Amino acid sequence: MIDIKFIRSNVDAVRTAIRNKNEKADLDAILTLDENRRKLQFDFDNLKSHQNSVSATIAAKKKAKEDARVELAEMSKAAEAIKQISAALNAANFELEKALLTIPNLPQPEVPVGLDESFNEVMKYWGEKPNFAFEPKDHLEIANQNGFLDLPRGAKISGSGFPIYTGKGAKLERSIINFMLEYHLQKHGYEELMVPLAVNRKTMTGTGQLPKLEEDMYHIDLDDLFLIPTAEVPVTNFYADEVLSYKDLPKCYAAYTPCFRREAGSYGKDTKGLQRLHQFNKVEMVRFVEPETSATALEEMLANAEAILQAFGLHYRVLSLCTGDLSFASQRTYDLEVWAPGMQKYLEVSSVSNFGEFQARRANIRYKDKEGKVRHLHTLNGSGLATPRLMIALLETYQQADGSFRIPAVLQPWFNIKL
RNA sequence: GGAGAGUUGCCGGAGUGGUUGAACGGGACGGUCUCGAAAACCGUUGUAUCUUUACGGGUACCCAGGGUUCGAAUCCCUGACUCUCCGCCA
Known part of the structure; x- marks a missing residue:
């Protein structure tokens, strides 16, 4: 606000x-x-x-x-x-x-002005598109051949967009989540939070999903609760209606949650395989910082998210979103897009945003600064990362000529964990 | 789901319908004292909003929302949350 x-x-x-x-x-x-x-x-x-x-x-x-x-x-x-x-x-x-509540946040001056995603600026590329001695398959073929996914049964049980990971596929998914979460906890200094997946209306308004995006969320009528579209919502609202001390800041949290999105209005778009889902897994980073430090924090969080892709050895690029592509609540956002060699395109796996005091004002999150003055703090968040498109990139990048999948080195300990 | 108890400032904890923004205690902060510290003593310890160049002033706020009253932290109703007991259940 x-x-x-x-x-x-x-x-x-x-x-x-x-x-x-x-x-x-x-x-x-x-x-x-x-x-x-x-x-x-x-x-x-x-x-x-x-x-x-x-x-x-x-x-x-x-x-x-x-x-x-x-x-x-x-x-x-x-x-x-x-x-x-x-x-x-x-x-x-x-x-x-x-x-x-209907006024969006103001973009920062550095944000490129533009109507839609075609005005987004590519900030950098990391790594190279992998070369194959054969024609790379897309992730769905690899997944099916290796028995990693059962999308038809997911559709039977819930509807399209609700994937089922089977056997090694499930374990792979879980390994990825555990690896990313631990990475942020141990190497980047985040504290883990396990949070509710259904939240009330006030909470959804605090981070800015409501009133604008009501149609995009799953709603439980009987209790007036919403399924979270991202862990950003419960984690950012962790401190709603509270006054922290400057000594407590920054607060850095990481949380793994499933995310639920109705994806209203996007039917038929990017629907193949795991590209666009109603339920997916994500590790999210959230920071509460003093206003003076939020710009730096944004760069750090971008680096935190990039570190995961680098650990996987995946080629990706970083975009600075233009004004027209910024979310309602964001002042400045970087997107990470990973290269999917089978599908021959870049896929968004992370969005790292600085919200300034916009969310803090809505959710009433404040802190007492060195002078004893009570002010709104700044909030940021970033995916670190969302798994489905990451899974796509991994399957397609680490596929073998015979269609088998080679577990990336960094995942081996997590995948082959012994009791 | 049923029955009961509670929710006051940073914390603990008073509070008869009329200077109660709120006693008292603790904590924190500033000062005196000290070489320094402790102790002791003195002082400070809100948020929002309106108004003012400023100093300042007004108003609201004792879980939330209604009501009674000239006047409500104090009485009444509704709701949220917490705790205890019972039932149900992973």
Whole structure:
């Protein structure tokens, strides 16, 4: 959420940001609501102030056993007016709050301006596209040949997009998750969190999924709970409504969770194999930092995510997302795209974002700085990484001429773990 | 799911419907003292919002939302959460 005071004094900047992000938000309506609210607040305060002082007089007179009927009569009427204006003020605050939730975060100045993904900037490439002495197969063929996946039965049980990993495939998936998670814990200093997979409405609003993305999420009507689309949601809200100390910062958490996405509106797009799923596994990194350090933290988290791909020896590239491709809540985002030699394309496996104080403001996460001032902190998160497309890249990169799959060296200890 | 108890400031813990932003204790911070520290003593210890160039001032906030009242931390209703007991269950 953007501070209303900031909006008030930076109308043009906010307007531009909304346009560049292809968002719809009625800024003028918000300014009017704000105007109205402040007027009501002013009136309410004055009436209350008067009421308080007269009430004190009544109290004093009663104590002195004097007649207070004049005051009581006046206050009886005033109370009615206060009740009305109080209701109006509450409504105004509610409306403004609701409207403010539809304003996206402002992109940082470094973010390339552009309508869609074609304006994203490639920051760098790492490694090389692998060469094969044979025609590389796509991951689905490799998976099927080796008995790693059973997508038809997943579809039977739940629907398309709910994969079943079978036998060695399941173990491979689990090895990947364990490896990535431990890597972040041991080499990058993150602390592990195991979190709820179903969260309430307030939590979803805190990180910015609501109100915009309600259609993209699985919802349990009976309890008004949502299945998380990413661990970012429960992990970032870990500190909702709390005030931390600057001494506690930065806080760095990593969490493995399944993620659930309805992918509404993307039917028929990239559906082959594991490219786009309703349920998938992901290790997520989240940081809570002092505002001054969030830019550096973003670069570190990007490096943390890259380290995984490098450990796997996979060719990838880093993109800086343009304004039109930035998420609603993000100020600046890097995407990691891994090369899938069978499908001959780059696939997004990670998104690393700096949200500034946007989420902290929504979720009410603050900290007390060195001067003792209470401020909103900054939040960041990054996938480290999402498994399905990583699995695609691994299967396709480490396939052998006979269609078998060679477990990458770094995964061997995790895959061949002995009791 | 049924029955009961509770939710006050950083923490513990008072609080009769009328100077209660909230006693008291602890912690933390600043100061005096000291070579330094401890102890002791003195002081400080909110958040939001409106207004003001500023100093300051107003208002709200004792889990949340309603209600009663001239006036509510204090009375009533609803909800959330925590704890105890019973039932059910991985």
